[in-house]
Amino acid sequence: MIPAVTDPDNNEILKSLGCDLHIHVLPGIDDGAQNLNDSLALVDAHYRAGIRKIIATPHIRMDFFVNTQESIHNAWLRLTEITREQYPDLVIAYAAEYFADDYFLTLLDKREILPLAGNYVLVETSLRHDLVYFGDIIREMILKGYQPVIAHPERYKAWHNNPERYNEIYELGVIFQINLLSIGGAYGPTEQIMAERLIQQGWIGALGSDLHRVSQYKYIKQAVENPYFKSLRDLKLLNHTLLSD
Numbered sequence: 001m002i003p004a005v006t007d008p009d010n011n012e013i014l015k016s017l018g019c020d021l022h023i024h025v026l027p028g029i030d031d032g033a034q035n036l037n038d039s040l041a042l043v044d045a046h047y048r049a050g051i052r053k054i055i056a057t058p059h060i061r062m063d064f065f066v067n068t069q070e071s072i073h074n075a076w077l078r079l080t081e082i083t084r085e086q087y088p089d090l091v092i093a094y095a096a097e098y099f100a101d102d103y104f105l106t107l108l109d110k111r112e113i114l115p116l117a118g119n120y121v122l123v124e125t126s127l128r129h130d131l132v133y134f135g136d137i138i139r140e141m142i143l144k145g146y147q148p149v150i151a152h153p154e155r156y157k158a159w160h161n162n163p164e165r166y167n168e169i170y171e172l173g174v175i176f177q178i179n180l181l182s183i184g185g186a187y188g189p190t191e192q193i194m195a196e197r198l199i200q201q202g203w204i205g206a207l208g209s210d211l212h213r214v215s216q217y218k219y220i221k222q223a224v225e226n227p228y229f230k231s232l233r234d235l236k237l238l239n240h241t242l243l244s245d
């Protein structure tokens with residue numbers, strides 16, 4: 001299997017990141033990589049960028065991406081069968097990006113959760129609508145001993161004009177994870193400005209690429225040029241903790 005050609009000049013631009021803990025790199029199980037070639041193109045781009053640990057986080061969302069621990073494990077096996085040989089010093093682990101809904105609550109009850117590592121669990125909510133019960137689900141996670149890692153708070157449109165919502169969720173004791181793609185302008189100026197504002201406030205505990213396809217890599221390159229990204233370099237992020245986990 002030959003990886004798709006990627007830009008050779010990614011030279012270690014993400015080495016300071018530690019690991020990527022949010023990426024849709026597993027083949028054919030969500031809206032990210034659709035097949036092994038897509039997966040390998042992403043892996044190859046990240047490897048050239050200096051990444052040596054990837055935590056694959058496919059969506060688990062009722063009605064959209066009904067993945068199970070088994071479907072994720074099988075996709076991970078397909079990918080790592082190849083990458084183990086081609087990139088022997090690259091670690092690929094797997095977890096999931098959970099949509100906070102009733103199905104997620106059921107999984108929480110059964111403790112059938114794939115954490116990023118330890119008790120860290122990546123969770124997202126609606127990009128468009130402010131689901132009022134989101135805070136309750138976060139509280140439930142904490143009650144059950146999980147540490148919520150909120151995926152891309154800068155992307156929740158319903159929160160953009162409501163700084164109180166950011167405070168309210170942050171103060172529950174969560175880790176905010178912003179996307180490199182947001183810092184690089186991939187979703188537009190509003191998400192970029194919101195990401196920069198959260199960085200400025202010192203509220204960022206983790207970074208993820210949230211890459212779905214290798215064509216988005218141009219935004220990763222833009223992100224690393226952004227002074228706000230550079231300002232995160234000296235911070236201890238979850239990415240660095242999980243590198244050795």
Ligand SMILES: [Fe+2]
Pocket residue numbers: 022023024097151210
């Ligand atoms: Fe994602």
